[in-house]
Amino acid sequence: MTDTVFEKSHSEHVEQASSSHDGSGHVANIGTDAHGFTADAEELPKGYYYSPFFLGTTVAIGLNLMGSTGGFALVAPVLGQIAVSLDAASSVIWLSLVYTMGLAVGLTLVGRITDTFGRRWFFIGGTALGCIGAIVSSTAKSINVLIGGQVLVGLSASTGYSYAFVIGELVPVKRRFIFNAIIFIFSFPTAGFGAAISTAFILKTSAGWRWAYYLLIILNGLTAILYGVFYFPPTFHQKHGKDHVSKFLRTFDWGGLFLYTAGLVLFILGLSSGDTLYPWVDARVLAPLIIGVLCLIALFVYESYAKLSQPLIPMEFFRNRGWVASMLSLSLGASVYYSQAIVWPQMTANVYAEGRLMWGGVVSSVVGIGITLGEIIGGGFAKHLGHWKLQCLTVITLGTLFLGLAALCKPDTPGMAIAFMMLATTFVGWNEALVLPICTIVIPDQAEIGTAAGVAGSSRSAISTVASTIYSVVLATRTATELGRQVPAAVIRAGLPADSVSAYMAAIAAGAPESLLSKVQGLTPNVIAAGTEAYRYAYTDAYKTIFLVSLAFGGLAIIASFFIPDVDHLMGGKVAATLSGREKEKYTDRTA
Structure with a gap:
């Protein structure tokens, strides 16, 4: 499989598929071409982009991402206050761990399951689940109940972080980048200013940290309603004709699901709890870590050699050089974000804030602001700049460079530190805005767009967890x-x-x-x-080491970028899926 597997003319005939399996196991009852596209932009109904269904869906996706990023960005900065409130200093770290695990596991499952069974009810249910989790967390009187609610919040976040394929499949390929940028704008309040908002909740409200969850209740509840009213993507029967759900349940990759879930959960659990909850040599760290790795190895063997009609993780993705390079660049770039999302607020508080709590909260938001701003800029200008490989190489190199330069900062140079961090994270965010859509573009079958983005997102979480663990161990050692x-x-x-x-x-x-x-x-x-x-x-000297370590991860991302393909020949007007709207309802007469 190569990076140019569907370099065919966009005038290729679109034929009506019968209710039977094609070579990939995909079944379709809607008109699709050989690469899973359903229509050209010119064939969309008049007023498609201005219809209540499309506009309402776009807002729902944006609010979904806002709530999903808030599950981490609003909660992580106030873990100390939560620990004091619930007398849970030793276990409050679980709030971050369960969120990471829920997101890592959920992304692949949401992508693959909704590719097969349809997306609508999974996204309505997923956001409703996040609302329930936030309600449980906001009313929690003990840390165990709060952790239970956060598990639901983390699982729900996998719907929000699926934005790339949910909005991507509804618009022409050439517009995927700009629509991603629009969705990123919605996430700015939480992803960008999460630390400042959480600090304001602590300082200005009697409910304190619970307001972080009150906000998540509002966002997830509103999102579930919007999905219910406006989101009508292809249904199961539109995908598979007269076939029954039971048929696909029988042939679903349950073995892969077990190995994937068990392996990823145990691996992240062991890796994250080492030196935070227990010593690295403790059996409670080593056992899940080793078993998790073995399960993941078994997963790849199983997926490679078992005869599966619906593999959970299609192995052809890993034979697609463009997808692998984009996924690695995405994951290694995100490693910078997650590490600095932890390190930078600590550095702000310990070096620069000098007791100014609100100032510290605002400055701690620089990482989130930079990443989100870079995502918006990158998505907005990506297609106009073109030269995809060169663009990726340039922005990830600049991001790595500026992050390394932050090692030159001293306690009396807060302005320089803020500037370097802002520039570094902006370029890293720009890179993410490029490579995640590329992961959905270079695959040969757009019927698997959810799976491609989901596996890339899960890999992003897993690799970021490894990087964050390395950063944490190095920082703890250097600080002491x-x-x-x-x-x-x-x-x-x-x-x-x-x-x-x-x-x-x-x-x-x-x-x-x-x-x-x-x-x-x-x-x-x-x-x-x-x-x-x-x-x-x-x-300052301890954090300086972290900035230098980041050069290693940035360097790997730069190497991966050399293998990212130029996708100009794929930036056409084909659309992977369309919103049908409610039965018998028509779009307006405005042109798309």
Whole structure:
């Protein structure tokens, strides 16, 4: 399979398929050509883009992404406050873990299952599930209940992060990038300003962190209603004619589903809990990690050699160089985002904020703002700039360069640090706006667009988790080293007795409460000032290592970009699916 498998004329005849399987196991009762397209742009009904169905669906997809990004971006910045509120310091990290696992597992399942059975009810149900999860979380009185609600929020997020194929299949290929940019605009409040909004909730409302979930209730509930009223993509019977659902349930890849779900959940669970919940040598880390890897290996063997009419993960994707390169560039670029989404807020609080909570919340949003802004710019200008491989190479190289330059920043250069972080994440977001749609364009059969985007999205989550774990381990090691090396020497020079250093360090580690600081013998204003300054420089040196480590992941993304294909010959006016609207309802007479 090559990158030019459907380099045929766009005038190719579209024929009505009967209710029988074609060579790929795909069944169609709607008019499709050899590559899964249903129509040309010129064949769309008049007023298609202005119809309530298309506009309502577009808004639903945008709000869905806003709520899905909010499940992480609104919650992650206030984990400390949640831990204090529910007395759950040791287990609050599970809120991030279950979200990541739900998203990683759900993306492939949503893509593959809805490719087969139709999308409408899965997206209505998925967003309703997110609403229920947010209700459970917002009313939780214990951390276990809150984690349970967050599991539902994470699973629901897989619908929002499926935007690339949900909107992509409804518009001509040449317009997929610009419509992705439109969807990214919707996500700006949560993906961009999530940390600032969460900080405002803490500082300005009596409900505090619970308002993050109140907002998710509103977004998910409204999205479910909009999908129900306006979203009418091809149904199961439009896809498969007179065939019954039971037939596809019998032949569905249940073995692959088990191996995929078990493998990915156990792998991410083991990887994420190492050195955060338990030591790396603990059986509670090693057992799920090893079993998860074995399940994933077994999955690829099973999918490669078992005779499956509906494989969960078609192995031909991994023989498609363009898809693999785009997926890797997407995943490695996202590794930068997820690592900095964790590191940058810490650096802001420990080095630059100096007690200014709201300022720190706003500046912590720079990563999200940069990524989202880059996605909007990239989607908006992608087709006009063309030269896809060169464009991807340029933006990921610039993103990597500026992130590496952030290692030059010092405690007294917050402006430079903000500028470098903003530039780096903007270019990384631009890269994501290019490579994710490319993952849906280079596949030979558009009937599998959901599967292609879903597998790429799951790979993005899994690879990002590996990268984030590496970043976290390196940061923890470097922080302990730098604090132990710089802070004691600084406070002793300022006059603190050597035998008081351990008490001083313990007090600072606990948040510097007056009850502990008052017990530190020999503590003076000069010592406090010297210690504060030493902490800032020690943290800066620790974070500097992370920026340098990021060069390795950025470098791999640059290498992957050399293999991204130019897709100009594929940027035609073909449409993979259309909205039918309610039965007997007509579009307006306005032209599309």
